Amino acid sequence: MSVIEYDVIVIGAGVAGLTAGTLLAGQGLNVALVTAGEPTACLSTGCVDVCSQNENPLQGIANLPDLHPFHLVSSETILQALTDFQQVMTDMNIPYTGTLEKNRQVISAIGTFKTTCLTPLTMESSPQSIDEKIQIVTFTGLKDFYPSYIISRLQNASFSTYDARVSTTMGIAAKFEDDAFLEAFISWLENLNISADKIAVPAVLGLESATAIMKRIASRLKRPVFEIPTIPPSMPGRRLFNALKDHFRSKGGVIYWGWPVVGVEKAGRLIEAVTAESRGRPNSLNARAFVLATGSFVGGGLHAERDTIVEPVFGLPVHVPSQREGWFDQDYFSANHGIGQAGIMVDTSFRAVGCPWDNIFVCGAILAHTEALKNGCGHGFAMTTGHAAARSCLEYLQ
């Protein structure tokens, strides 16, 4: 078994893990990130929800229930985490817009308004009211985008269909990276003689260059252009992930991709190493500290069995809300399912409550009492707790 030595190993490649890893690597530490695969961040809209329960995210956080892990971080830390993020994304050419003072609205693919805090610049012009005049463009055969859902809500919207000769989200996005394709698309748009104030497209404007593509269309058509996030595969989520990942690497971080953690080595009150599997071969990754950011159920950080819930990497104690009967409310749309409370409870140092080891720091959606959907605590929560857990880890290492 090969043995590799690091200062810190981060488990999980979502927003929490990458934020923590980048902060630690930025301090000159030798950091590796292990991940079983693509994070669920890739499936997201790319928008950064901090707390969507109030017009003002900070006020929303203040109103969250006492046990909510957001209360473990100061508003300075939240501000710092978000500012760092915006700086990184600007550097990576995927700038974000928005402030912590006020939530904004992004129109969804069925015409509802989604409340969020920071959005990619490609969604900046998303309408804030139902009467804006909007021309929606869709693509022949694109099975995950139906503009008439949106038109039913926006009183002054209409749509046209462009044939991109491919019909998948990723396929169309790849075509937009090609200059000739983009030019042909712009000429087609020009010939539509659009009278609406804004142009909307599903989020397919390129794999990486969306901001530039959006700006080019907007300047030629002389009106704002914006993307509408789609169901997975979601390009804005993928762009966000790629940017954070590249940035982490640029700080010297190493990523072990497709290496699920299958075991741990302990000694007294410390975890000494994790064993990660690569093509069936075990590899021992030693480190002085570990950051656990494996996400909630969908990310694989929590696993529900018929009568209990476990954390599969370290076997940390999990807060299990009631018996299975109480995990899900009868009303699907209540967003008030008991299961949302499940996860790891941590103290102010982001160590798991009841954990027998001192060098594990936990952050992101795996934390108990987050209720991410109900409270609208998405990537903003992940980057904030990632930031805070990394600071605590740093303090421990020093």
Place this chain on the structure above:
Amino acid sequence: MIKTDVIIIGGGATGCGIARDLALRGIPHCVIEKGDFAAGATGACHGLLHSGGRYAVSDPVAAKECYDENIILRRIAEKCVEPTGGLFVRLPGDSKLFRERFLRSCEEIGIPTEVISSTKALELVPNLNPEIEEAIKVPDCSIDPFRLCMLNMRTSKLKDGLSFTRHKVTEIIQSRGRCIGVKATDAATGEIKQIYGNIIVNASGAWTNLIAGLVGCTVPLTLSKGSLVITNHRLTNMVINRLRPSSDGDIIVPNEAVCLAGTTSLTVEDPDKIAITPSEVDTIISEAGRMIPHFNNTRVIRAFSGVRPLLKSQKLDSREISRGFQIIDHQNGMYSIVGGKLTTFRLMAEKMVDIIMSAFNLKRACETAEKPLDGQEELSGYPLSKRLADMKNIICECELVTRKEVERIIEQTGTRHVGDIQHRTRLGMGPCQGGFCTFRALGIMHDMQILTAEQSVQSLREFLQRRFRGIRCALWGDQLREEQLVEYIYLGILAMERNK
């Protein structure tokens, strides 16, 4: 006002079978169904075409009917039946005495059996519990109840039979003590249709007494709820039964890409209140897991339940009540047909129509046992290659349903209900349980201007709520994981409004 000869209330297998039989004997008729075809117990069963083995010991008459109908349906409904064969497996501790009685009864009834060793059984079904003592092979099959109903209705339609789905019978029109028609309310428009006929057949299954009650009649029925679970894998290619007296979770049936296991049997009062509890799900899984151990760690994608309308008896356990059927003449122009099995629906229809013919003083023999079901030529069955040919436009990845198929169903039926598409194409019946494809199917429906977008969104909400009812007690492991993603898509990405 609509005038016909026979009014059939209920579009389950029995009602659809009666419609086909009447059509073939040239009798005008009209089916009125409050939901969609196969929406009640018909669509909420195992999809098992019984060999009769299950009832051989406890109810030889019903067993014989099952076996005879099994042979007929395999012949006339080729595209609805998968001749999987079935095994009755005996686990350590299961009574040997029951095995002897089982073999003797099957022989007396004429159900062919073959005793095979556990080694041979494991060759046939590698996922079987290797501990089994032995197995008995019987001609059980898997059957698609949705397709079966649709094809019966096809014949009715070809012979100008009428049918109204999503019409609820709210009143039986009477004249001088005779039932002469019904008033049925269209759920979509609220319009009330008056339909007159000479005979009314109440084939409304679990809702029999709600209909009979409209004219002050009652039928002695016990309503027995049976719950089932669906797994995301086809764990067996044969039907697997436990060789013991009927009990919870002792049948597993492969159906297309999935497996169904059940059932439970609990007496209920109200056929519309049939919630499933997590403990029922657990019971089914652990019992099924004794026959196929993989059941314990396979994803359960949904649980559902149906209500069997059984003839009332003194017996306390509803499982011991006869699965035979009965036709009750209310002496006022209305008949109720109750009991029976999906397997025996055709026979039930034949007997019902025989009575109708003699009431009309007409003589024409039943042809339903000889003539294959109409409309089977154009069906593909489930050959993967045929479905993959149009891969580019697959909108349900789990069940490989194409946009073209969805459009065809919408054009043929003019339906405004996404459930109708599901019943006719299997859209949404796979592992994600419609999590992705329903959004698309509804999008297509308003692309085709069948629904307004507001109606689409409303249908999507109703669908998600209905879907959730079936899956919320089966959520753990990977299925919970997938469900969290689906929830994130609808409530997170699409920001569907919450119920306050």
